[in-house]
Amino acid sequence: MNPLRKLLDSIEPKVRNNKFAHTVYDGLETFLFQPNTTTSVGTHIKDGMDLKRTMVHVVIALQLCYVLGTYNIGHQHYLALGMYSGLFEGFFLKLMYGLLQLLPIFVVVHLVGLGIEFFFAARKGHSIEEGFLVSGALIPLIMPPDIPLWMVGMATGFAVLIAKEAFGGTGMNILNIALVSRVFVFFAYPGEISGDICWVSYDYNIFHQIFGIEAHTLAFHGWDKLPAKVNEIMVDGFSGATPLALAASGGWEAVQSATLPNGDQQYSIANLLFGILPGSIGETSKVFVIAGAGLMIAAGIASWRIMLSFVLGAAFAGILMNVLHVTAFPDSAFIGVPWYHQFLIGSLLFAMAFMATDPVTAASTNQGKLIYGFMIGVLGMIIRVLNPAYPEGWMLAILFMNIFAPLIDYYVLKSNINRRLSRVA
Amino acid sequence: MSDNSGIKHFTKFIFSLLPSFSKSYLLIIFTGFPFMAFSQSGGGFNLQSVVILLLAATMVLVVFLFFVFGDHLIKDSARVAGYGNKANTFGVLPNKEEVSNIIHHKHAGANKVHKLEKGFDVKIKGKAAKVIEHYDPATYAVKPYDFKGLQPIPKMSVEVGTEVKAGDKLFYDKNYPDIFFTAPVSGEIAEIRRGDKRAIEEIVILSDKRKEFKQFPKLDITTAPRSEIVSLLAESGAWSSFIERPFGLVAKLERVPKSIHISTFDTSPLAPDYAFIMKDRGTHFKKGVEVLKRLTDGKVHINLNAKKKPLPFYSEIKDIQLNWFEGKHPAGLPGIQIHHTDPIDKGDTVWTISPMDTAVIGKLFSEGIYDPERIVAVAGPQVNTPKYYKTYLSANLSGLMSSVKKEGTRFISGNVLTGKQVDPEKGHVGYYDHLISCIKEGDFYELFGWLIPSYPRPSASVTFPWTLFPFEEFDVNTNTHGEERAFVVTGEYEAVLPMDIYPVHLLKAILSRDFDQMEGLGIYEVIEEDFAICEFVCTSKQPAMAILRDGLNYMKEQS
Amino acid sequence: MSLNTNSNSYITIFLLSMVIVVAFLLSFVATGLQPIISKNEEVDKKKKILKSVVFVEESREKEVFTQDFVIDEYNNKIKELVVNYQGDPIEGKTAFELDVKKEFRKPLDERQMPVFVYNDDGGKKYYIVPLIGMGLWDEISGYIALEDDMSTIKGAAFDHKGETPGLGAEISKTKFSERFIGEEIFGEDGEYQFQVLKGTGNLKAEQSTYYIDGLSGATLTIDGVNNMMNEILTDYTTFFDKVKSSS
Amino acid sequence: MSTETATAIQQKSEPLFSKKNQRLVSDPLNDNNPITVQVLGICSALAVTSQVVNAGIMALCVIFVTAFANLTISMLRNYIPNRIRMIVQLVVIATLVTLVSEVLKAAAYDVSKQLSVFVGLIITNCIIMGRLEAFAMANKPWPSFLDGIGNGIGYGIILIGVAFFRELFGAGSLMGIDFASQWPLFTNGIMVLPIASIFLIGIFIWIQRSFNPKLVDIS
Numbered sequence A: 001m002n003p004l005r006k007l008l009d010s011i012e013p014k015v016r017n018n019k020f021a022h023t024v025y026d027g028l029e030t031f032l033f034q035p036n037t038t039t040s041v042g043t044h045i046k047d048g049m050d051l052k053r054t055m056v057h058v059v060i061a062l063q064l065c066y067v068l069g070t071y072n073i074g075h076q077h078y079l080a081l082g083m084y085s086g087l088f089e090g091f092f093l094k095l096m097y098g099l100l101q102l103l104p105i106f107v108v109v110h111l112v113g114l115g116i117e118f119f120f121a122a123r124k125g126h127s128i129e130e131g132f133l134v135s136g137a138l139i140p141l142i143m144p145p146d147i148p149l150w151m152v153g154m155a156t157g158f159a160v161l162i163a164k165e166a167f168g169g170t171g172m173n174i175l176n177i178a179l180v181s182r183v184f185v186f187f188a189y190p191g192e193i194s195g196d197i198c199w200v201s202y203d204y205n206i207f208h209q210i211f212g213i214e215a216h217t218l219a220f221h222g223w224d225k226l227p228a229k230v231n232e233i234m235v236d237g238f239s240g241a242t243p244l245a246l247a248a249s250g251g252w253e254a255v256q257s258a259t260l261p262n263g264d265q266q267y268s269i270a271n272l273l274f275g276i277l278p279g280s281i282g283e284t285s286k287v288f289v290i291a292g293a294g295l296m297i298a299a300g301i302a303s304w305r306i307m308l309s310f311v312l313g314a315a316f317a318g319i320l321m322n323v324l325h326v327t328a329f330p331d332s333a334f335i336g337v338p339w340y341h342q343f344l345i346g347s348l349l350f351a352m353a354f355m356a357t358d359p360v361t362a363a364s365t366n367q368g369k370l371i372y373g374f375m376i377g378v379l380g381m382i383i384r385v386l387n388p389a390y391p392e393g394w395m396l397a398i399l400f401m402n403i404f405a406p407l408i409d410y411y412v413l414k415s416n417i418n419r420r421l422s423r424v425a
Numbered sequence B: 001m002s003d004n005s006g007i008k009h010f011t012k013f014i015f016s017l018l019p020s021f022s023k024s025y026l027l028i029i030f031t032g033f034p035f036m037a038f039s040q041s042g043g044g045f046n047l048q049s050v051v052i053l054l055l056a057a058t059m060v061l062v063v064f065l066f067f068v069f070g071d072h073l074i075k076d077s078a079r080v081a082g083y084g085n086k087a088n089t090f091g092v093l094p095n096k097e098e099v100s101n102i103i104h105h106k107h108a109g110a111n112k113v114h115k116l117e118k119g120f121d122v123k124i125k126g127k128a129a130k131v132i133e134h135y136d137p138a139t140y141a142v143k144p145y146d147f148k149g150l151q152p153i154p155k156m157s158v159e160v161g162t163e164v165k166a167g168d169k170l171f172y173d174k175n176y177p178d179i180f181f182t183a184p185v186s187g188e189i190a191e192i193r194r195g196d197k198r199a200i201e202e203i204v205i206l207s208d209k210r211k212e213f214k215q216f217p218k219l220d221i222t223t224a225p226r227s228e229i230v231s232l233l234a235e236s237g238a239w240s241s242f243i244e245r246p247f248g249l250v251a252k253l254e255r256v257p258k259s260i261h262i263s264t265f266d267t268s269p270l271a272p273d274y275a276f277i278m279k280d281r282g283t284h285f286k287k288g289v290e291v292l293k294r295l296t297d298g299k300v301h302i303n304l305n306a307k308k309k310p311l312p313f314y315s316e317i318k319d320i321q322l323n324w325f326e327g328k329h330p331a332g333l334p335g336i337q338i339h340h341t342d343p344i345d346k347g348d349t350v351w352t353i354s355p356m357d358t359a360v361i362g363k364l365f366s367e368g369i370y371d372p373e374r375i376v377a378v379a380g381p382q383v384n385t386p387k388y389y390k391t392y393l394s395a396n397l398s399g400l401m402s403s404v405k406k407e408g409t410r411f412i413s414g415n416v417l418t419g420k421q422v423d424p425e426k427g428h429v430g431y432y433d434h435l436i437s438c439i440k441e442g443d444f445y446e447l448f449g450w451l452i453p454s455y456p457r458p459s460a461s462v463t464f465p466w467t468l469f470p471f472e473e474f475d476v477n478t479n480t481h482g483e484e485r486a487f488v489v490t491g492e493y494e495a496v497l498p499m500d501i502y503p504v505h506l507l508k509a510i511l512s513r514d515f516d517q518m519e520g521l522g523i524y525e526v527i528e529e530d531f532a533i534c535e536f537v538c539t540s541k542q543p544a545m546a547i548l549r550d551g552l553n554y555m556k557e558q559s
Numbered sequence C: 001m002s003l004n005t006n007s008n009s010y011i012t013i014f015l016l017s018m019v020i021v022v023a024f025l026l027s028f029v030a031t032g033l034q035p036i037i038s039k040n041e042e043v044d045k046k047k048k049i050l051k052s053v054v055f056v057e058e059s060r061e062k063e064v065f066t067q068d069f070v071i072d073e074y075n076n077k078i079k080e081l082v083v084n085y086q087g088d089p090i091e092g093k094t095a096f097e098l099d100v101k102k103e104f105r106k107p108l109d110e111r112q113m114p115v116f117v118y119n120d121d122g123g124k125k126y127y128i129v130p131l132i133g134m135g136l137w138d139e140i141s142g143y144i145a146l147e148d149d150m151s152t153i154k155g156a157a158f159d160h161k162g163e164t165p166g167l168g169a170e171i172s173k174t175k176f177s178e179r180f181i182g183e184e185i186f187g188e189d190g191e192y193q194f195q196v197l198k199g200t201g202n203l204k205a206e207q208s209t210y211y212i213d214g215l216s217g218a219t220l221t222i223d224g225v226n227n228m229m230n231e232i233l234t235d236y237t238t239f240f241d242k243v244k245s246s247s
Numbered sequence D: 001m002s003t004e005t006a007t008a009i010q011q012k013s014e015p016l017f018s019k020k021n022q023r024l025v026s027d028p029l030n031d032n033n034p035i036t037v038q039v040l041g042i043c044s045a046l047a048v049t050s051q052v053v054n055a056g057i058m059a060l061c062v063i064f065v066t067a068f069a070n071l072t073i074s075m076l077r078n079y080i081p082n083r084i085r086m087i088v089q090l091v092v093i094a095t096l097v098t099l100v101s102e103v104l105k106a107a108a109y110d111v112s113k114q115l116s117v118f119v120g121l122i123i124t125n126c127i128i129m130g131r132l133e134a135f136a137m138a139n140k141p142w143p144s145f146l147d148g149i150g151n152g153i154g155y156g157i158i159l160i161g162v163a164f165f166r167e168l169f170g171a172g173s174l175m176g177i178d179f180a181s182q183w184p185l186f187t188n189g190i191m192v193l194p195i196a197s198i199f200l201i202g203i204f205i206w207i208q209r210s211f212n213p214k215l216v217d218i219s
Helices: A003-015 A020-031 A049-063 A063-080 A091-123 A132-143 A149-167 A177-188 A206-210 A213-221 A229-234 A243-257 A269-274 A286-298 A305-327 A348-355 A366-386 A394-424 B007-016 B024-040 B047-080 B084-089 B098-105 B226-236 B274-278 B283-296 B312-316 B334-341 B355-367 B396-403 B493-494 B503-511 B513-521 B528-537 B544-558 C006-054 C058-064 C065-076 C167-172 C174-180 C201-208 C220-236 C237-246 D019-029 D041-046 D052-076 D082-107 D109-114 D117-124 D127-135 D141-171 D195-211
Strands: B113-116 B128-136 B139-142 B169-173 B176-182 B185-194 B200-205 B242-246 B259-263 B301-304 B321-327 B350-352 B373-379 B388-392 B409-413 B433-442 C076-083 C115-117 C125-134 C137-145 C153-160
Touching: A003 A020, A020 D041, A049 A132, A049 A286, A063 A091, A063 A132, A063 A286, A091 A132, A091 A149, A091 A206, A091 A213, A132 A177, A132 A348, A132 B433, A132 C201, A132 C237, A149 B355, A206 A213, A206 A366, A229 B113, A229 B312, A269 A286, A286 A348, A305 A366, A348 A366, A348 A394, A348 B007, A348 B139, B024 C065, B113 B334, B128 C137, B169 B200, B169 C237, B176 B226, B200 B301, B200 B334, B200 B503, B226 B321, B226 D117, B259 B283, B259 B334, B259 B355, B259 C174, B283 B301, B283 B355, B283 C153, B312 C237, B321 B334, B321 B433, B334 B350, B334 B355, B334 B528, B355 B373, B396 B503, B493 B503, B493 B528, B503 B513, B503 B544, B513 B544, C006 C065, C006 C076, C006 C125, C006 C137, C006 C153, C006 D041, C006 D082, C006 D109, C065 C076, C065 D117, C125 C220, C137 C220, C153 C167, C167 C174, C167 C220, C220 C237, D019 D141, D041 D195, D052 D082, D052 D109, D052 D117, D052 D127, D082 D117, D127 D141, D141 D195
Parallel strands: B113 B321, B128 B388, B259 B301, B259 B350, B301 B321, B373 B433
Antiparallel strands: B139 B200, B169 B176, B185 B200, B242 B350, B373 B388, B409 B433, C076 C115, C115 C125, C125 C137, C137 C153
16 A cells, blocks of 8 residues: 555554644645545445645646746846846846745745634534635735735734634635735735835845845845835836826826836836736736636636626726716826726736635626626726725725625525516416 | 447547537637648748648548548448448447437427536446346345335334235335335245334345236226226335425325326436337336326326437327427436426426336236336446346345456445445345446545546546546546535536526525525425436535435425 | 602603703703813814924823923914915904814905914924815815924924825824925925825935925825815915015 | 722612622623623724723723613612603713713813714613613612623723724724834734724624633524
């Protein structure tokens, strides 16, 4: 038999009496091995698909976003500091910088999240559920790249504790866990997640120092380029302003006319599509998000209904805004951004692909999903464009509709019930 | 006929794709050729691109011709080898008849075909070959547990040692003293096996192999009053083959159903071919349907598979309704068919009966004997030579198991979704079952089985690579492939259940004991077997059937 | 119980007597406490005015601005003044009691504009002007003190009703208001020049006395502050010019 | 609470602090807490808990009002016409609240400004009305008084507990003394928003239920 199996079997008796240790053991065991349980009641055979596999496919669909996010952190960092402004200049340096910036965030999210999951699973005597696989993969992607680690930890802890465990664990939550963690940062530490400077990581953390990334900058570019002087470097021409912020102040023209210190266009269509721009870690790249969404739809894991109606809703609201711009508010810049360009800025597509489609918090009926997606699209666009205070609407729109999802389902079910009743009458 | 021709399956599969655009990936591959050609030349027409296009087209043509010529060669050699007419079934390409069966569903004629898009076929290796063997074991056993809605301890009419003939009363339920359960063969009561709390598990009859039948009066169906017909059915033991909906219990004598449904095909995994089983029982069947017509106020519905040529006698019967269905499992279940043709509302009663039992009733009325002859398929990946056995109701299993690997095998009376596990030595075939499924036990660990599965397994999810080739049959086992979780994924039940019902919400209503919601969401229209495919595909591994039965019991208590 | 508590006459008598008792009690308390309450209110407003000219860290605010200190400081050092749009004083009005919000809604020629003049121990004069405007969500207000060149800021203090905590709400902190100290409002040619910039860490703010850093992420509240200062201080320019030319 | 009752006259046979009377005060602190168990008086718990001092003063006001409203109504309970008892209760509460509000404005103007309308809104605090209806109308003055004090304290400890965390993590200070506002951990924006109170009360209820087995069956 497999030596790994033997090892696990030899450990099992030792942890059997300790509740917590056994939960951890059980989590590890079911991660490594599909268990040997057989069917007892009901069907004698079961589908090869289980929740772990479902969840891991979402994580797989996120991988492209992770790769680009990692590189983009490094690229934006050096861009802001006026070094290696070509996309592939200093490729490994940028990759390394991004990796060392992202990895600690990823590790902290999982330490905190899994820690809480393990604790509650042990307390309830349940096995560990795999819901955190997806939340844990999503949370780092929707955080600003230079977010302090303790803040990520707190946000994750808050989300898992309040939004999930308090409601009874995986499958019982009302609100999207990943978004709750972001909304926590957004309201608790607004300075860290709004404005122009938070979307680029300027600093060097301890890992950058250990691996000599900082020393490299020092050696080849001098003291000037160290973060203490970041402000001056920024003023030299690099603006961390995101396309959203630019669009809010000056419309689509402002987005298009933003330039880098070397004179290049900062937000060309190609940059917007591939996500070479300041922003949250993983949600910048439209192409890779669409690729992930495509994978999930092809695999039948995420609901195409939600995605489709989301896009329709956003387009509908966007067109409405454009009409308003022509008829009523010709001065307001953001309203005038052409609706199809709205898809290129901000995290619209990421929210569509990975946030709105969370099966637990979305509407659960097929018709309900269409309404749910459409409403998010409309609401999110309204919050994005018309609201002066919150720069992006999807987080709030999705959380808002999370709460209304059961109501939507209620009416869909009610129509089914009425259909059945009308047969009798 | 060579059943193992994978290439043949593949070509069949390609043909089955052509008319349906729902699975268009092959189309994409073929249309991909020209695009590839253009991309080689950077867009635009030029000499190079045309050459590549022509090359690609030629390649497709060559492959096609290769298939055609190869097919002819094989068929010719088969003819030479002396297979005669059967030679047409050889070869790599399907013959004309097979192709037309796949492409045009002409059996239904101009009638409406209920095309059920949703559903899922669990394809398992080891379908029974169309060969019948006679089988007459030493013991037969009637199992009170087979009949839903009965008390666990029925009232016995016999005791150990009593001599019985086929059709003699064995026991009845205290609540329904007019419905009798009778012996399938003649012989001596060998044992009354009891289980927990003295509930009776089996009444074992030691067959005397003489096949003596109790003689019942021969009733004239057209003139006899309904009450006499009913009481004859109840006396003889044929009554218990009626299943009453809602709740899926043995039918009540006093009820008059609004319709009776007969499903003439089974889509469940490893299902026996009803057309094969029924092909010699046309006269009895027709007589049986005449009896059924007397029992209902409404119509007798005979539900046919639009994809297969039906047995001729189905369409010969007058004054019945023929319904044509096409689709994956569970399209063959009467519950789904009723939902689409004659839905059950609150207060309605509908009965279902299998065509085989209808034939038994026909024989009862034409010859006056209760002769529950059964053709049982023994199938599954664990069976060396899966085939059919001609025997009687509730036959002992031990003799059927000669060709089955016994080690690590689970024996199931019925199909792998709804059947019951039985003991291969002492067990007997269930009352309503025409199939013994033999599959592997899945009590083993699999390293990263959830991520990188080490062997193919059936799944409705397309995340498994082999789901791209829908012709594949699987060697299944009973592993749960994951642990039980809360309902997380939505829409997967709906995707396989071709009914206008919200299964997950119905189950949740049951769990929260919400009477009105259960009723509103259509609990009367379903019984466990309808939800079996939902339970199979469930990624959260929820016991959907058990929950539904729980709900049905609750509804029955409340109403 | 012989008493029929449900008869109409009993209820009427009960209610009447209760109302009388309560009315007496409350009016007694109210009249007794009124002087103290109105004094409290007065001190509160005076403190706000003083905060713009006497810079004190938030942590020490409570120790410094005691009731006695506020009253002494205000009564001894502040001279109230009401001017019209041409900068001429209006007699018979007390600046302290003017409803600033109402005044700044009136057309310019009807407006009565309060000015508080602070005379410090060294004989210097500081001119304090009330500010009022709209932030992101609700009203923002404040006082700004100018030195007698009528351009250099001596100090400022802001208040808000409902700005976003952590972002716009930061304007009421001394961390923000201390940035105003020493900056200049009007350029060489007398044009309004001063601006709170977007975000922090602006090089422009370090180099020029017309610009200060804002609050990152609170663009719209800062816009409100800029608008408020621009509008109101521009309205005062004629008065400022008069003061400058007279001195 | 014992100090203020030292002057009370020994009544009848029952001792002043019998087991029963002690329970009147201790029950609302845990098993029957007006906020975490009965879930009353949430509105003011959300609004006035941004600072410990404010919450403490609010709590004192509520303790005063509940205690004396209970006392007054209990003394009058045999004379109050049943048809207008709600109005009488309301008048008593309103009088007491107005008193409190006036005194507060005179004694602690800053605090009264921050508490703004919420002192006035004590009138609508369901705890007080609830205690009057449920307890004072049917019990003797002394137990009613104790019940009022108990419920007021039960309300107060939750209020102060919530305010403690909100002030500590929201403003980085405690009792108005700033000691940590330079650290971002202690300037949590959510804690400044009233919504934090909902989370905190929820967590309090969670903790209380996991330690108090008596409460589990109630839900």
